Amino acid sequence: MARGVDPVSDRPVYKQIADELRRRIETGRIAPGERLPSESALVAEFGVAHGTIRQAIQLLRSEGLAVAEHGRGVFVRNRPPIRRLAHDRFSRKHREAGKAAYLAEAERENAQPRVDVYFVGPETADTDVAQRLKIRKGSKVLARRRRYLSDGEPTELATSFIPWDLAKGTPMTEINPGPGGVYARIEDAGRRLGRFTEEVSARMPTPDEARALRLAAGTPVLTLVRVAYDVEDQPVEMCDTVMSAEHFVLNYELPAD
Amino acid sequence: MARGVDPVSDRPVYKQIADELRRRIETGRIAPGERLPSESALVAEFGVAHGTIRQAIQLLRSEGLAVAEHGRGVFVRNRPPIRRLAHDRFSRKHREAGKAAYLAEAERENAQPRVDVYFVGPETADTDVAQRLKIRKGSKVLARRRRYLSDGEPTELATSFIPWDLAKGTPMTEINPGPGGVYARIEDAGRRLGRFTEEVSARMPTPDEARALRLAAGTPVLTLVRVAYDVEDQPVEMCDTVMSAEHFVLNYELPAD
DNA sequence: CAGTGGTCTAGACCACGAC
DNA sequence: TCGTGGTCTAGACCACTGT
Numbered sequence: 001m002a003r004g005v006d007p008v009s010d011r012p013v014y015k016q017i018a019d020e021l022r023r024r025i026e027t028g029r030i031a032p033g034e035r036l037p038s039e040s041a042l043v044a045e046f047g048v049a050h051g052t053i054r055q056a057i058q059l060l061r062s063e064g065l066a067v068a069e070h071g072r073g074v075f076v077r078n079r080p081p082i083r084r085l086a087h088d089r090f091s092r093k094h095r096e097a098g099k100a101a102y103l104a105e106a107e108r109e110n111a112q113p114r115v116d117v118y119f120v121g122p123e124t125a126d127t128d129v130a131q132r133l134k135i136r137k138g139s140k141v142l143a144r145r146r147r148y149l150s151d152g153e154p155t156e157l158a159t160s161f162i163p164w165d166l167a168k169g170t171p172m173t174e175i176n177p178g179p180g181g182v183y184a185r186i187e188d189a190g191r192r193l194g195r196f197t198e199e200v201s202a203r204m205p206t207p208d209e210a211r212a213l214r215l216a217a218g219t220p221v222l223t224l225v226r227v228a229y230d231v232e233d234q235p236v237e238m239c240d241t242v243m244s245a246e247h248f249v250l251n252y253e254l255p256a257d
Numbered sequence: 258m259a260r261g262v263d264p265v266s267d268r269p270v271y272k273q274i275a276d277e278l279r280r281r282i283e284t285g286r287i288a289p290g291e292r293l294p295s296e297s298a299l300v301a302e303f304g305v306a307h308g309t310i311r312q313a314i315q316l317l318r319s320e321g322l323a324v325a326e327h328g329r330g331v332f333v334r335n336r337p338p339i340r341r342l343a344h345d346r347f348s349r350k351h352r353e354a355g356k357a358a359y360l361a362e363a364e365r366e367n368a369q370p371r372v373d374v375y376f377v378g379p380e381t382a383d384t385d386v387a388q389r390l391k392i393r394k395g396s397k398v399l400a401r402r403r404r405y406l407s408d409g410e411p412t413e414l415a416t417s418f419i420p421w422d423l424a425k426g427t428p429m430t431e432i433n434p435g436p437g438g439v440y441a442r443i444e445d446a447g448r449r450l451g452r453f454t455e456e457v458s459a460r461m462p463t464p465d466e467a468r469a470l471r472l473a474a475g476t477p478v479l480t481l482v483r484v485a486y487d488v489e490d491q492p493v494e495m496c497d498t499v500m501s502a503e504h505f506v507l508n509y510e511l512p513a514d
Numbered sequence: 515c516a517g518t519g520g521t522c523t524a525g526a527c528c529a530c531g532a533c
Numbered sequence: 534t535c536g537t538g539g540t541c542t543a544g545a546c547c548a549c550t551g552t
Contacts, residue, residue: 012540038518049542051308054520062319064461071518071549092514193513200509202459202477202502204321218319220459220477220502228513245459245477252457252509256450256485257349269521295537306523311539328530328537 014055032078062218114149142167194231271312289335399424451488
């Protein structure tokens with residue numbers, strides 16, 4: 001054993017090696033974006049087996065400190081710039097200016113926005129959707145499944161559900177719902193919006209989500225379920241969102257009374 | 258190779274085994290809380306090496322589907338009941354009823370609340386704290402570091418910072434700040450609260466956080482930074498919170514205007 | 515092509531929990 | 534004590550990236 005690892009310590013060797021590499025990253029000795037020594041170099045340096053080095057690197061990857069690229073090397077993760085969702089994201093003034101929320105946001109961030117629309121069409125409401133929209137399970141709803149990208153990098157998967165009676169025959173059923181987005185069309189249909197509720201949580205992504213968001217292993221997702229209510233407090237839309245946690249900080253404001 | 262795994266497939270064997278086990282979990286063939294077959298049983302069943310089985314199980318653990326207990330076995334994770342933070346968490350009516358936010362919450366959940374106070378005393382503001390409290394970096398602040406538990410299970414780590422001029426000589430500097438909590442004492446000091454902002458994000462825990470919250474490997478944390486402002490919009494407190502993501506759903510309400 | 519990370523084997527020994 | 538998961542070795546071969 002060459003340097004830094006104590007084979008008789010209680011702490012497993014692979015964790016000691018991870019500690020040492022983590023130290024190098026945190027002190028900037030290996031800067032963000034730089035490559036770690038290759039596995040074989042680390043085998044030589046620490047005098048351990050290939051598998052042990054891989055365990056150490058696996059640990060750093062699960063901590064989100066490093067990303068491996070097959071055939072190229074293991075690199076120190078450079079944290080991408082963070083997007084901030086303001087609490088006025090759904091303010092009427094943006095809708096009236098003809099901007100959907102994500103466009104208003106992208107403009108503020110000077111990022112190139114893109115939306116991949118996966119599916120727009122009728123589906124039947126499952127238990128969760130039905131409960132939140134206060135309709136019967138199995139009722140027809142309009143589903144809009146899409147992926148948002150910023151400067152080409154996927155940031156967010158979103159699915160909206162709108163009661164079919166409200167959506168049918170309107171531009172909501174089109175790929176592009178027009179200026180101001182779906183919320184503007186809901187107001188066009190005479191349902192003035194009153195409030196939104198949002199439920200935020202976090203978890204590890206499913207394999208599908210990790211692929212669609214191009215997430216590195218060990219990156220969690222933020223999940224957000226938003227329900228829009230009209231001024232009579234009837235739910236008119238719900239939106240289920242899965243976000244790459246690294247790209248987002250969600251901002252909220254609460255009154256003290 | 259016994260069943261289910263195709264050694265010539267593109268998909269690595271360990272992933273195929275993880276797929277098969279995931280299927281058993283998702284279909285309920287192995288119910289939440291139940292034990293998976295032991296590693297040696299799986300070695301026999303799939304006809305692969307020990308290390309390959311461990312890779313498969315590692316994958317399930319990183320997805321949060323299974324937890325390993327040394328010497329006992331690997332168990333299907335049973336999702337714990339979820340706590341919900343209402344948006345009226347900091348309403349004046351709770352404060353006036355003499356309840357700190359977490360107590361009002363625990364009461365609603367019928368859970369046994371506990372707080373471990375790690376430290377209460379003066380510290381100097383770092384860049385982030387100073388910026389949010391609009392004070393000079395290095396200024397003296399009161400820090401209150403604590404851990405919240407619900408029915409004995411740790412759920413949340415929180416650190417509050419209060420400008421020293423506001424806190425000194427008040428019960429805020431005591432372990433127990435009295436009925437209604439720190440926010441009630443801030444109002445006692447003549448700074449009526451006007452609003453709160455909250456910033457929510459998610460990430461993987463540091464090793465320290467994982468230990469203090471007794472997190473299973475592969476469980477992310479929600480982080481929340483709250484700043485309290487008085488009616489003159491001066492910041493009076495900030496609170497940095499790290500929560501076990503499994504235990505929390507954060508609820509917010511947004512106006513449409 | 516050489517060098518990188520990714521998968522897999524066969525075996526050894528250790529540490530923990532329950533009986 | 535026995536069965537469980539955890540660590541580690543030494544070596545093989547594969548898949549991807551760059552030149």
